[in-house]
Amino acid sequence: MDEGAHPLKSAASTRRIIHTLSTQHPNADTELHYRNAFELLVATILSAQSTDERVNQVTPALFARYEDARALAAADAADVERLIVSTGFFRQKTKALIGMAQQLVERHGGKVPADMALLTELAGVGRKTANVVLGHALGVPGLPVDRHVLRVSNRIGIASGDDPERVEQQLCKALPKQMWTLASDVLILHGRRVCRPKPLCDRCSVRKECEYYRTVVLTR
Numbered sequence: 001m002d003e004g005a006h007p008l009k010s011a012a013s014t015r016r017i018i019h020t021l022s023t024q025h026p027n028a029d030t031e032l033h034y035r036n037a038f039e040l041l042v043a044t045i046l047s048a049q050s051t052d053e054r055v056n057q058v059t060p061a062l063f064a065r066y067e068d069a070r071a072l073a074a075a076d077a078a079d080v081e082r083l084i085v086s087t088g089f090f091r092q093k094t095k096a097l098i099g100m101a102q103q104l105v106e107r108h109g110g111k112v113p114a115d116m117a118l119l120t121e122l123a124g125v126g127r128k129t130a131n132v133v134l135g136h137a138l139g140v141p142g143l144p145v146d147r148h149v150l151r152v153s154n155r156i157g158i159a160s161g162d163d164p165e166r167v168e169q170q171l172c173k174a175l176p177k178q179m180w181t182l183a184s185d186v187l188i189l190h191g192r193r194v195c196r197p198k199p200l201c202d203r204c205s206v207r208k209e210c211e212y213y214r215t216v217v218l219t220r
């Protein structure tokens with residue numbers, strides 16, 4: 001984690017920085033393919049330790065075979081494992097997917113609840129996954145924090161620390177609700193394309209406001 005000993009930027013600066021990044025990355029959105037909240041929930045669980053691209057390769061066949069929670073709840077584990085094997089950790093993911101689908105059927109009539117607490121009670125669903133689904137498929141603002149959000153926000157100085165929940169709170173406090181989902185999307189995209197582990201600072205639209213650029217890059 002590139003954490004510097006600097007105070008967090010003001011809420012106004014954080015808003016401006018997210019706005020600037022959203023101009024650099026127009027149309028930022030999750031890169032996972034889905035048609036409804038159930039499919040996004042499944043795709044997001046599959047994306048752990050994998051790439052969105054790889055997940056998008058397996059989900060068409062998976063969703064064709066198991067189109068909703070009821071179908072997936074009754075699935076044969078070996079069949080699901082075969083369909084998702086290329087995403088890695090396929091045994092754990094299969095267990096989580098079938099367990100999650102069974103819980104959706106038993107507790108929520110097969111529907112994905114638009115509620116953080118209810119979502120995170122489901123098998124294989126943490127805050128990050130819940131936030132992705134809430135923000136993109138259920139219209140409830142959420143700010144999923146993954147490794148890209150952690151790295152980029154710490155470098156710029158709009159968050160501090162490597163605890164995803166703490167960083168989520170810091171960013172949510174600085175930003176209006178309607179910017180939460182966008183903020184997560186642009187920080188993830190910026191982390192993938194520009195602010196990589198080895199950052200491409202000469203291509204970055206917020207380098208003038210970035211603590212890492214000021215304290216590390218410029219002092220080399």
Ligand code: SF4
Nearest residue numbers: 195201204207210213
């Ligand atoms: S200036 Fe460099 S370190 Fe800072 S956000 Fe941009 S790419 Fe990342």
